[in-house]
Amino acid sequence: MASVRPPLQAAKRDPGIRRDLRLGVGALLGVVLIGTLWYHGVEQWPWVEAFYMSVITLTTVGFMEVRSLGDRGRLFTAALILMGVLSIGFMVNRFTEALIQGHFQEEIRRRKWKRQMEALNNHYIVCGFGRIGRQVAQEFQAEGVPFLVIDQSAEAIQVAQELGYIALQGDSTLDATLLAARVQRAEGLIAALSTDAENLYVVLSARTLNPRIRTVARANTEEALQKLQRAGVTHAISPFITGGKRMAAAALRPRVVDFVDGILSGRDRTFYLEEYELVAQECPYVGQTLGAANLRARSGALVVAIRRADGQLIGGPTSDTLLQPGDLLLCMGTAEQLRRLGQLLYPRP
Numbered sequence: 001m002a003s004v005r006p007p008l009q010a011a012k013r014d015p016g017i018r019r020d021l022r023l024g025v026g027a028l029l030g031v032v033l034i035g036t037l038w039y040h041g042v043e044q045w046p047w048v049e050a051f052y053m054s055v056i057t058l059t060t061v062g063f064m065e066v067r068s069l070g071d072r073g074r075l076f077t078a079a080l081i082l083m084g085v086l087s088i089g090f091m092v093n094r095f096t097e098a099l100i101q102g103h104f105q106e107e108i109r110r111r112k113w114k115r116q117m118e119a120l121n122n123h124y125i126v127c128g129f130g131r132i133g134r135q136v137a138q139e140f141q142a143e144g145v146p147f148l149v150i151d152q153s154a155e156a157i158q159v160a161q162e163l164g165y166i167a168l169q170g171d172s173t174l175d176a177t178l179l180a181a182r183v184q185r186a187e188g189l190i191a192a193l194s195t196d197a198e199n200l201y202v203v204l205s206a207r208t209l210n211p212r213i214r215t216v217a218r219a220n221t222e223e224a225l226q227k228l229q230r231a232g233v234t235h236a237i238s239p240f241i242t243g244g245k246r247m248a249a250a251a252l253r254p255r256v257v258d259f260v261d262g263i264l265s266g267r268d269r270t271f272y273l274e275e276y277e278l279v280a281q282e283c284p285y286v287g288q289t290l291g292a293a294n295l296r297a298r299s300g301a302l303v304v305a306i307r308r309a310d311g312q313l314i315g316g317p318t319s320d321t322l323l324q325p326g327d328l329l330l331c332m333g334t335a336e337q338l339r340r341l342g343q344l345l346y347p348r349p
Contacts, residue, residue, distance in 0.1 A: 024091035058084035127172035128192040173201040188214035196224035280325040291319025299341035301333030
């Protein structure tokens, strides 16, 4: 079974505090019970008066005695006060220590984390919170995409928590960890672990638990790229190969690279790239030409390319290009233009 833990600072938590607080409450209730039994059984007072006398004695409110007491009763009352003071003092001491250690704050964070986990749906799972995983999480946050971070390192989880991410400490190569991350309800998974073997295990486990999940995996070598592709990964990316290509492109076509970077990532973008898949039963424009659909005039977004269901890529489609079921439209525009385009392609009943 995987070791799956919420992102709490275990070093600050003392499981004995909750036990001691319960012990203190139990001791106080026990003292009340002892006092009630004494006043009722020995002093022969009614139950209500016996209980009332015990309470006002322990709370030291200064009220007069319910009934007159002899020396024996007064000695017992004095002992009852001492027992009550000790019980209450113990509780106050442990309660103050719990506040100082942040015990209650941790409990609040734990419950908040649990609610966030239960609310996850159509989210992305980022496995590994190293340099690549942190960049992925940053981009997801900028896009407003729901996601969850998984890492074995308590330090990495603490950093993710401080950044406001939903985090889960555990081994993402194990099914139990992925199940805890609600992989069955996830939209996609990013395998950004340090070794190719771990990324391969994560992809295989995720696809077994959720065959429809979209997977993107890091590969350190070309051989790993091929193995990940054979394992059914949606996209296998080598940071070294991709980084080398981007560096060459930046040297040869710097303005093009700047433009592409500006529409692919960052918080202060003016234009965005988005993809839309055409479903015959949902999209009213399937079977029409691009000119007849008139998407550019209606939304303001530009259809940059179309990828057919068979993998054929049509760059710069013309007005005569036919929209077919399964087409993937790659579109560019502002956030508002792309929102209007989405409403056109997927009208709500």
